[in-house]
Amino acid sequence: MQRRFALMISPVAADDERDDFDDTFTTVDASAPALSVGELSTQRGDGVFESIGVVDGHAQEAEAHVHRLAHSAMLCDLPGPNAAQWRRAIEVAAAQCAPGEAVIKLILSRGVEHGPTPTAWATAAPAGDFAAARRDGVRVVTLDRGYDSGASERAPWLLLGAKTLSYAVNMAALREAHRRGADDAIFVSSDGIVLEAPTASLILRRGDTFTTPAPTGGILHGTTQLSVFEYLAAEGFRTAYETIPVAGLATADAAWLVSSLRLAAPIRAIDGAALPVDGGITASLNRYLLSPRN
Amino acid sequence: MQRRFALMISPVAADDERDDFDDTFTTVDASAPALSVGELSTQRGDGVFESIGVVDGHAQEAEAHVHRLAHSAMLCDLPGPNAAQWRRAIEVAAAQCAPGEAVIKLILSRGVEHGPTPTAWATAAPAGDFAAARRDGVRVVTLDRGYDSGASERAPWLLLGAKTLSYAVNMAALREAHRRGADDAIFVSSDGIVLEAPTASLILRRGDTFTTPAPTGGILHGTTQLSVFEYLAAEGFRTAYETIPVAGLATADAAWLVSSLRLAAPIRAIDGAALPVDGGITASLNRYLLSPRN
The missing domain is CATH 3.20.10.10 (D-amino Acid Aminotransferase, subunit A, domain 2)
Structure with missing residues (x-):
């Protein structure tokens, strides 16, 4: 992976039974503008997140992170995330990661102010040297x-x-x-x-x-x-x-x-x-x- | 004002003595993508803000808000904002406001992760009906x-x-x-x-x-x-x-x-x-x- 990678995710209801969500993902340049200034994540830190370690393209403990994302969303009265869609997002992001250590972040924001739905995205980037x-x-x-x-x-x-x-x-x-x-x-x-x-x-x-x-x-x-x-x-x-x-x-x-x-x-x-x-x-x-x- | 308005601001050092900052402002569509996913405002709620009431194009208590923005920045170890530049940003934003009540928000974020400078912007929008x-x-x-x-x-x-x-x-x-x-x-x-x-x-x-x-x-x-x-x-x-x-x-x-x-x-x-x-x-x-x- 030469550069950071971001996947904007169209939120799907938790009870949606589809298992192919690739049409709900849009790949964007992580350094390019992707979020509006009306984003409640940016105005009020209003959303939840997870940071997942990736080693040689394998996302560690993905299920535990998806589970905790849902728990955080529940505590914040956010709509329940669709776990299958987030699992697929992690797979897609992990596939972008070069060998070595990387980080995938999952972010579920309350969305744009007065908007109808949450905003969701995942990013992947090389990890720091620890x-x-x-x-x-x-x-x-x-x-x-x-x-x-x-x-x-x-x-x-x-x-x-x-x-x-x-x-x-x-x-x-x-x-x-x-x-x-x-x-x-x-x-x-x-x-x-x-x-x-x-x-x-x-x-x-x-x-x-x-x-x-x-x-x-x-x-x-x-x-x-x-x-x-x-x-x-x-x-x-x-x-x-x-x-x-x-x-x-x-x-x-x-x-x-x-x-x-x-x-x-x-x-x-x-x-x-x-x-x-x-x-x-x-x-x-x-x-x-x-x-x-x- | 028909739509929300946003002004991206290139941060200027607090000791810069210029008083014409218009070349450091970029007007963007408030509903269009303007911020990258690497923004620490959005990843960690890491920044400070102010909400200013506007009545018939007059920004209320602008000086007190600029002063409090600087105080918040100091408490958060952010670089001291350039007050003259923020005053000018408020003027420019207020000039976009239609008669009646509106709101100007000032946001000073720690910037993009690992980036060199804070990110700063101001928005204007009609106020709610209170x-x-x-x-x-x-x-x-x-x-x-x-x-x-x-x-x-x-x-x-x-x-x-x-x-x-x-x-x-x-x-x-x-x-x-x-x-x-x-x-x-x-x-x-x-x-x-x-x-x-x-x-x-x-x-x-x-x-x-x-x-x-x-x-x-x-x-x-x-x-x-x-x-x-x-x-x-x-x-x-x-x-x-x-x-x-x-x-x-x-x-x-x-x-x-x-x-x-x-x-x-x-x-x-x-x-x-x-x-x-x-x-x-x-x-x-x-x-x-x-x-x-x-």
Whole structure:
């Protein structure tokens, strides 16, 4: 793939039973104008998305991403996406990807202001080079997410479990981390419970047990974290969802941020305190995450 | 104005001293493709905006909006906008507006992913018809904003004082209000302090005193609220910024949501309990807000 690729998608109702949707796709140049200024995605970050890792033309965990897109759409009162059409869009986009690592993004916007239907598109582009983060690890800082751990259940309009396009706070948290000399952040609830990173899930190791914050409504259920837990269980490790107080971070034997593109990045410091990097496990996790996964 | 109008703006450094920027504007059809899918406004709601009311071709409170755009940009680590260029963009857009009410939006996005500069544009369009809301009022419900009142000071990366494009929660709150049979919402902090509406400021009346929640970092400083307070002070009323507990809503003599486009909408019920509508003050507020204001 020499350049970015975008596929504009005519939304099809979720109960449409067709399985050939190619007439609903229009290929556009990703660098050319494709969206109007009336787009609610751009005016209000009003829509949902997914980022899918692609390795040698294989879209990783495609089904889990399509499923989460539908879950996010439901939380945002968007029309249910047609899963078969999105699966086909992923296939078409993946076929455009050159060997190596790439990224497919799925975007479902509420559409043009006062318009009749959502706007939907998928893009494919070469992935960044994450070799250093996967090998050497990342320094993280903990940042207050502002919400207490009861907020998501009490106030579903906060959309805490949805992967919406309103990511300005996530981006601001990454800039704050960089200002503090770190590479990434871990969000903590205002009552001191560990949540997730702005664009990744957290996994801790204690002995032979791997834990991650319980996927209550307050955090996204990470597709990569789920896949890693399947792998670890198959390797004979114990995995668990837990409520992790912020003080529990410092006592971990090792920790990782895991996400669809950077994959498993070992955490080598939290708030300036060094954490051991488990090179062996990290390498095996990334070998697994780079193998074809459904 | 028959159709929506959009002006794409080539960003100019804040310290550029030119005062003729017309060569940096490109007029586009607002319904035609103008933005690429790589736009960070659309991918992540990563940018800031303003909505300016226009009455008979006069942009209301243009300077206050340009000032707030710059403040939001600063909070989001965006390059400082060139105020003179934005003023000129507002003039050009206002000149496209037909008699009656219209809306100009200013948008400053972080730009295309990995791109060198922000993307900036302005749009103009006829305003909606808010006659009924201004006359008959709106029913509101209180909704938990999830943050406690100390969050904005403790965690500036939450961008609580910035008018960002990440408005999915604001839109979800309006949908929740509609589900509950109301027209609008009033956000309340998790510790019970009244904040603002998703797209408006709140003003309460008690006797001859008008109050609004103190514009700490947790809420936007409303341009219309500021203008209304100037008007009320000139009319001999007392105005004040206060910390208003949620219980204080029910004891108001009257209340309004004020914003750039709908202007002053009297609140006629809060959480199902009726509130008296002060027709006289409401009419005088809207007469004032529809007069040319700088």
